[in-house]
Amino acid sequence: MLIASLCRMGSRRSSYLYYRLNSTYIRRMRYLFELKEDDDICKQAYNSGSFFLFYKLSPFVQQEGEMWLAPRINVSDLKRLLKKFKESEERIEESMLVGCSEVCTPYFALDLGSLEKSALESELNGSFRELRKAFFLLEEEDRSLISKAQALLRWHDNNRYCSKTGQPTVKNLAGSKRVCPSSGAIYYPQMAPVVIILVTDGSRCLLVRQASFPKGMYSALSGFCDVGETLEETVRREVAEEVGLEVDSLCYSSSQHWPFPNSSLMIACHAVVDPQRSMINVNKQELETAQWFSNEEVEEALRMEPKLSKEQTGSLSFWVPPKQAIAHQLMQEWVKNTFHIVQKSSCQSWPQI
Ligand SMILES: NC(=O)C1=CN([C@@H]2O[C@H](COP(=O)(O)OP(=O)(O)OC[C@H]3O[C@@H](n4cnc5c(N)ncnc54)[C@H](O)[C@@H]3O)[C@@H](O)[C@H]2O)C=CC1
Ligand SMILES: [Mg+2]
Incomplete structure (x- = not known):
């Protein structure tokens, strides 16, 4: 909408701003494409990423005054958390890519459903809420990222096995597909x-x-x-x-x-x-x-x-x-x-x- 209204302004300054906004968007989309296509780049991106946390598909949220937020934590806090709960850092590779910021900070989502919920909540100072409740409390950007994240986490959880061979499938690091190592069949998240x-x-x-x-x-x-x-x-x-x-x-x-x-x-x-x-x-x-x-x-x-x-x-x-x-x-x-x-x-x- 902002881009559309800048276009309507029609001044030289607005065309310049339009170009800048548009090129940022293209840069972000190309970056996300790389992360989806290349596991090595995605693995590196974990180090600069921000992580949404889930517990059995319920997103982690915090209330700040009247506002509800879906906080993201950085990778060093995530590593500290995993260590505290005696989990290996390799759990980070279970994360799904859900988007990135204007300056290409990648956003991931990770479900910590195997850990103890109340201990996690007091450690993180917030709560895991059912998406049906969180959806109507969060602002547009968080709501859309959290919905996408839950959809991806759910799809991966439901598609662990190849329907042709019955063998376990393996997700790529971004979570944009799963592959059956024995048949080579590729499965993509669906809606x-x-x-x-x-x-x-x-x-x-x-x-x-x-x-x-x-x-x-x-x-x-x-x-x-x-x-x-x-x-x-x-x-x-x-x-x-x-x-x-x-x-x-x-x-x-x-x-x-x-x-x-x-x-x-x-x-x-x-x-x-x-x-x-x-x-x-x-x-x-x-x-x-x-x-x-x-x-x-x-x-x-x-x-x-x-x-x-x-x-x-x-x-x-x-x-x-x-x-x-x-x-x-x-x-x-x-x-x-x-x-x-x-x-x-x-x-x-x-x-x-
Ligand atoms: N965002 C919004 O404003 C609204 C969203 N919705 C969503 O739309 C969806 C569909 O609406 P309905 O009128 O219930 O659909 P519908 O009129 O097609 O009836 C649902 C039935 O269709 C069959 N079905 C066919 N393909 C299916 C599939 N891929 N998944 C599940 N069932 C399938 C099942 O027998 C199911 O009971 C619901 O999931 C609902 O949550 C519905 C109304 C408003
Ligand atoms: Mg209907």
Whole structure:
């Protein structure tokens, strides 16, 4: 966003700043690429790295006043910690690369789940919190790094063996892949593509409840992409499957990595149905209920603090996910009318029927 606004300024100074920001970004991406490709460089990078710590997939966090942080510790503190718990320094090689700072300080994540939790917490002066709680407490940058870190740690934990030979697989130092030494098969960390769709009939938008949602919460309709589907096909199928409506047109909004319960790539879209054919027919195997809401109702739900909304204060009997969820962003776009629907005729990949 900063880069975009600097571009709009259009002055010579802003072009220079734009170039500097952009080149820093390229340098960082090239550096991360090297770390992923070359174990020797990655091993050296541990020495200048910062480490996020986890305990059985729960991130280490600290509270500072009102703020929650996911602190990173440097390699000498990490070595001291391992020594104190009588662990070998080789444990550092179990770390995963999760990113780097503006000045190319690499960030790693390490799970210390085999050590004693309360002793670790008092040594580090903080606590290991479930990601479902930490996610909504942390600021954007920490939240995104911690989510990525947990997704990587979980994927490696679940993919220790080769599905062809049954032999143990070995991770590269950055954790960007695992290799089976006997078959040579390479496995890469994966996330599942999911569409999340805010359906509108022009004047109202459709929100749904799954039985597993917290009481009173409604969200946008969602569903996993089936193998072989385009995004448009998934949107159309999910809307038909879950609420029995036919999508006329749609547009892409944005995407988000969603770590719960496993790693998903949430692909957010707006979709339009014909107001003459807007009668909902809920698939009870998938949803508890689905309902049309007015612009005013959604606007009020968005304004409410999730904590207050859970207690159902005010005139509304429902609440919506907090700002960290992409469903919230779709609703914001809808109430402000800041999305642009692509007409069916101009959508190249629209399925032929
Ligand atoms: N960030 C956000 O704002 C939101 C995120 N989500 C996430 O979207 C994901 C999918 O949403 P649903 O409506 O439940 O999907 P869905 O409508 O496709 O139904 C889930 C069912 O699909 C099947 N399925 C197919 N492929 C699967 C896969 N790769 N992993 C797991 N199950 C698979 C299973 O039978 C599962 O019970 C959920 O993980 C949820 O956490 C959902 C709503 C809002
Ligand atoms: Mg669904």
